[in-house]
Amino acid sequence: MSAARYREGEAVVVSRLPPSDQERSFQTFLWNRKAGAVLGRTPSSWAKIGLFYIVFYIFLAGFFSLLMFVFYQTIDLKVPKYTGQESLLRNPGLSYRPKFLYSDDLRPTIIYEPGFRDTALTYIYSINEFLQKYDNRSPTSNSVTCVPGEEVPAGSLCDFDILNVNTSCSKENDWGYSTNSPCLLLKLNRMFSWTPEPHHYLDELPEGLQQHLNSSVADPHMVVKKYVWVWCESDDVKIEQLSPGIPVNFFPFFNQEGYISPFVFVRIQNLPIDQKVKVRCRAWANNIEHRINKRLTGEAVVYFHLY
Incomplete structure (x- = not known):
């Protein structure tokens, strides 16, 4: 037919x-x-299917845009959706610089050769880069000089001046990475609206920190409650910790304009050659847990290996 x-x-x-x-x-x-x-396909068939897909994708793009518009109405770009007990992040972590570390058996290890600056350039650059925003800071109108233990005026924030940090570490001496006594910079990670609850009694702190406060301040029992303490320990070497406290009045963080995080410096003294040295640092406050579900939270462990 x-x-x-x-x-x-x-x-x-x-x-x-x-x-x-x-x-x-x-x-x-x-x-x-x-x-x-x-x-x-004939031209008319191509025209029909082309028109179908043009309409289909225009509808799909419009539907997706509508969903994103509705979603963005439910969030504040400057404030996390969940904070405090509603958030999974209830405990600030303790971070450190230098951050560019070798991985040795999944252990963060700082490896360099004393006396040969080139072997430690990565570490020196890491600290310098982190401190750029402190060197170039321009205090805002709401920045004030804070005294530990005193309340901060409403709407103001504490100005952190790196020149007032009590430490023997400096850019001029390459943060100790030209010698066998390198420095670590330690800070609490920013956590929105978190306020530290400092310890009230000296015996709640580690023994080494108790001895440091007893020997360096007139009334250690009054000083304890004014700071979040960051203390490092090692079984192999001594650690210089001139100012282990972060004033409580630097918290909470509300994403304020001009806010920069406070930190402390520690110096690991006289590291031996060809021996791996473990340094454990912890932040101390009543509402800082050091381990959650076997994860390190309020502490950091760093290894040093000089050759």
Whole structure:
């Protein structure tokens, strides 16, 4: 059986028989002169399917944009959605610089050769880069000089001046990385609206920190409650910790303009050559846990290996 159609006054017979081998060829698929089809479709068919996908993707893009618009109405870009007890992050972590460390058996290890500055350039650069925002800071109108233990005026924030940090570490001596007595910079990670609850009794702190306070301040029992303490210990070497306290009035953090995080410096003294040394540092406050579900939170462990 055959069917007929007319094109420009001429009858064209369309066969109902199976296509020949030639008609099955790839060239015929690309351009079928008899049927007037390109890639198996006539121009009108391509126009219909093209129009369908244009409308479909316009609808899809509009639907997605509407969902994103509704989503952004529910959040504040300057305030986390969940804070405090509603958040999974209830405990600030203790971080450190230098941050570019070798990985030795999954242990963060600082490796360099004393006396050869080039072997420690990565560590020196890491601390310098972190401190750039402190060197270039411009105190805002709401920045005030804070006294530990005193309340901060409403709407103000404490100005952290790096020049007032009591430490023997400095940029001029390459933060100790040209010698075997390198420095570590330690800070609490920013956590929105978190306020530390300092210890009230001296015996709640580690023994080494108790001895330091007893020997360095007139009334250690009054000083304890004014700071979050950061204290490092090692079984192998001594550690210089001149100012282990971070004043409580630097908290909480509310994403204030001009806010920069306070920190402390410690110096690891006289590291031996070809011996791995473990240093454990912890932040001390009543609401800082050092381990949650076997994860380190309020503490940091760093290894040193000099060669």
